[in-house]
Amino acid sequence: MGDLDLVTFLLALLAGAVRVGTPFLFVSLGECLTEKSGRINLGLEGILVAGAMTGYAVAYLSGSAWTGVLAAGGAGLLLGLLHGIVCSLPRVNDIAFGIALMLLGTGLAFFLGKAFIQPQAPMLPSISLGAWSDDGRVRSALNINMLFFIGVALAIFLHWGLRSTRWGLVLRLVGDHSESAQALGYRPLRVRVMATAVGGFLAGVGGSYLSLYYPGSWNEGLSSGQGLMAVALVIFARWQPLNCLWASMVFGAAGAIGPALQSVGISSGYYLYSAAPYILTMAVMLATCRPNRTLTGAPGELSLNR
Amino acid sequence: MRALSLEIIGASKSFGSFQALAEVSLTVRAGTVHALLGENGAGKSTLVKGIVGYGPLDDGELLVNNRQQQIRTPRDSHALGIGMVYQHFTVAPGLSVAENLVLSRGDLNWRIDWPLERKRLNEFMQRMPFRLDIERPVSSLAAGEKQKLEILKQLYLDRHLIILDEPTSVLTPQEAEEVLGLMRDMAHKGDISVLMITHKFGEVSRFADDVSVLRKGRLVGSTQVSATSQEELATWMMGAAESAADPVSQKPVDPSAAPRLDVRELSVANDKGTLAVSKLSLAVRPGEIVGIAGISGNGQRELTEALLGQRQSASGEIRINGARYQASRREMQREKVFSLPEEPLRNACIAGMSVADNLALRNFDQPPLCRQGWLINRRAIQTQATALIQQFNVRPADPLRPIGTLSGGNVQRAVLARELTDDVRTLIVSNPVFGLDFASVAIIHQRLRDARAQGAAVLLLSEDLDELLEMSDRILVIHEGEINFEVAADQADRATLGHYMAGGGHEDQRAAGAA
Numbered sequence: 001m002g003d004l005d006l007v008t009f010l011l012a013l014l015a016g017a018v019r020v021g022t023p024f025l026f027v028s029l030g031e032c033l034t035e036k037s038g039r040i041n042l043g044l045e046g047i048l049v050a051g052a053m054t055g056y057a058v059a060y061l062s063g064s065a066w067t068g069v070l071a072a073g074g075a076g077l078l079l080g081l082l083h084g085i086v087c088s089l090p091r092v093n094d095i096a097f098g099i100a101l102m103l104l105g106t107g108l109a110f111f112l113g114k115a116f117i118q119p120q121a122p123m124l125p126s127i128s129l130g131a132w133s134d135d136g137r138v139r140s141a142l143n144i145n146m147l148f149f150i151g152v153a154l155a156i157f158l159h160w161g162l163r164s165t166r167w168g169l170v171l172r173l174v175g176d177h178s179e180s181a182q183a184l185g186y187r188p189l190r191v192r193v194m195a196t197a198v199g200g201f202l203a204g205v206g207g208s209y210l211s212l213y214y215p216g217s218w219n220e221g222l223s224s225g226q227g228l229m230a231v232a233l234v235i236f237a238r239w240q241p242l243n244c245l246w247a248s249m250v251f252g253a254a255g256a257i258g259p260a261l262q263s264v265g266i267s268s269g270y271y272l273y274s275a276a277p278y279i280l281t282m283a284v285m286l287a288t289c290r291p292n293r294t295l296t297g298a299p300g301e302l303s304l305n306r
Numbered sequence: 307m308r309a310l311s312l313e314i315i316g317a318s319k320s321f322g323s324f325q326a327l328a329e330v331s332l333t334v335r336a337g338t339v340h341a342l343l344g345e346n347g348a349g350k351s352t353l354v355k356g357i358v359g360y361g362p363l364d365d366g367e368l369l370v371n372n373r374q375q376q377i378r379t380p381r382d383s384h385a386l387g388i389g390m391v392y393q394h395f396t397v398a399p400g401l402s403v404a405e406n407l408v409l410s411r412g413d414l415n416w417r418i419d420w421p422l423e424r425k426r427l428n429e430f431m432q433r434m435p436f437r438l439d440i441e442r443p444v445s446s447l448a449a450g451e452k453q454k455l456e457i458l459k460q461l462y463l464d465r466h467l468i469i470l471d472e473p474t475s476v477l478t479p480q481e482a483e484e485v486l487g488l489m490r491d492m493a494h495k496g497d498i499s500v501l502m503i504t505h506k507f508g509e510v511s512r513f514a515d516d517v518s519v520l521r522k523g524r525l526v527g528s529t530q531v532s533a534t535s536q537e538e539l540a541t542w543m544m545g546a547a548e549s550a551a552d553p554v555s556q557k558p559v560d561p562s563a564a565p566r567l568d569v570r571e572l573s574v575a576n577d578k579g580t581l582a583v584s585k586l587s588l589a590v591r592p593g594e595i596v597g598i599a600g601i602s603g604n605g606q607r608e609l610t611e612a613l614l615g616q617r618q619s620a621s622g623e624i625r626i627n628g629a630r631y632q633a634s635r636r637e638m639q640r641e642k643v644f645s646l647p648e649e650p651l652r653n654a655c656i657a658g659m660s661v662a663d664n665l666a667l668r669n670f671d672q673p674p675l676c677r678q679g680w681l682i683n684r685r686a687i688q689t690q691a692t693a694l695i696q697q698f699n700v701r702p703a704d705p706l707r708p709i710g711t712l713s714g715g716n717v718q719r720a721v722l723a724r725e726l727t728d729d730v731r732t733l734i735v736s737n738p739v740f741g742l743d744f745a746s747v748a749i750i751h752q753r754l755r756d757a758r759a760q761g762a763a764v765l766l767l768s769e770d771l772d773e774l775l776e777m778s779d780r781i782l783v784i785h786e787g788e789i790n791f792e793v794a795a796d797q798a799d800r801a802t803l804g805h806y807m808a809g810g811g812h813e814d815q816r817a818a819g820a821a
Contacts, residue, residue, distance in 0.1 A: 163418075163420070164417060164418050164420055165416055165417055165418060166414040166415065166416050166417075166418060167416070169401070169405055169408070169409050169414075169418065170409070172398070172400065172401060172405075173398050173401060173409055175400075176398040176399065176400035176401060177396075177397070177398035177399065177400070179394075179396060180396045180397060180398050180406075181398075183392075183396045184409060184410055184412075185380075185381075185412065297400075299400060300398070300399060300400055
């Protein structure tokens, strides 16, 4: 690989990190918020797919991509709310119900989404930051979707909000030590339901990015497990929103290795490289999780710690 | 004076047909420390829960600063300036000191102005007799510091009558001394009044002005501390008939005898992966009880788990009768190693299985309970259970009941029945009487002495110094995973043990113990 090829490869990787990483960012921020309240929502994968379908369908029907994004968030909010409420019932395990919700979300999306596989919905706009450059590769790498910037702002906002707002503190308190929260008169269940619902909203928005920007169509093979990998990603990010941003970029870059290699003419092993995010997920789990240890920084009320 | 006075008149409360409190009246004078003494189940907690509003009293009047008040919910008591510090910490370990304090206030704005809050908290800390760094995460605080944080929280919330529920149960003697001393000084300055639940006479005589004693829900006596004696308080507390029997004198074990249980340079990691036990060595000979004293969280849990086979050790070895011991089932059965772990429902029982099945956990795979090495004889399990239940007085006497539905004392008795009926050669015991009533404690202690008399080597880990001093032949002190002191029990005194429990004297190691 020559110098020029290396630059092309790195640019493609960078562009891929942003392009592939954005849905990771939204889903992981949603999962981070949910887990900070002391619950795990494995159903985010189902919410992601349901969001992708809803977003695409509503964008097609209304003619506006942004309406689609909001509708996708709304669908995610409802499914998240369902998870939050059902898991507040006595003796309901959040992990088991999360798996049920994952299947429900994808099933519903496939069933309701059949009609929208063919038509073309309006796509989300992107911002061109590369106009200053004559280099086509730079221009295409800096062609970045609006949702990415919203996601970055959200990560910064959550980072600040978890420390410096009443809601953030109460959320962390509830997720860390339910009994203290109760002793102070807060209602842990209510906080968790809200956190899970908002987490669902974010995952839904992440889904709409898949169908309305990249890859940019609705079909049943749209998601490749981003919702599930987000759980690993949040652990990797040690439950910090800003770390979720970096981790999403890393996972995105891993997912973009194949296309990036292709852009410099290496196409052998393309499918092998597509497995990079999954291998990364396993590597992260292997490196951070041990049977006889608890993780530092993990919210104390998570069922994985109790 | 900002301290509140509290008068309780005729407080009564029943749970069903059980009268937990009957006509209790007492007065906490403003600016004093009032101790509330009593055995487990004497009604102390019921009374203070009534005062704070967590479990309203059935009957009785409360006068705060000589004015009658209705307290139905915790909110009512907080509004009056009454606050309570619980035995178990109610601070969130994942948050910082500042965050915990700010959160405890009910009137937060949506946005927290940290620079302003920090300035205010630092000013508040300056006014306090003891301080904590507000930036520290609570998980990094020692038990004594967490207790201080609980008290600071009450002061931060402007409470002027503070109820302490066994405040020193998780502290070293030195920490206890410091915290209680500070509380007493603040009371005598007129800032606060203190009502303190305890069962330690020493704390009453050194820190309290007045003392009230409850027994079986009734007030036995209420007086100034200076007008009474420990002997009088003990008879009030236990009733004259129940005063403790003399410990059976025990002939010392030959110190040159070969150890039964021999732990050599054992290191064990905790859940976070750091070493909780580091290069710890100890030896227990047949016919002796070796006590391990230490503040909770200094590696006792990890050490017990390693000895019982629940946790892998990082390095070092455990030997029993000179042979390497890996805590496999075969080794346990061959060497007759038994255990009474703490929290028996978690560590020694399967809560959802019946009492009979739990009683058979040690021997269900051996004849006569098991034929041809695979076929379980249910009837034999039942018969064994019925006999053990009767012998150890487990209530209710139903072998088919899930063991998780029994009370703590009965679970512990069932475990005792399983672990101590066979010929015991090595016994590992951890906080065996935690949370049990007087009668159960006496039975368990007697069984441990019996095991020793029959030649068992007993290792007793306990957070209760009284228990260790009463039961052990030798006492070792564990601090941060190392044994830093060893002494014969009859030469041990609390002050020295406390000094080492707090981490003193790593330099003079075992020299002091050997001398």
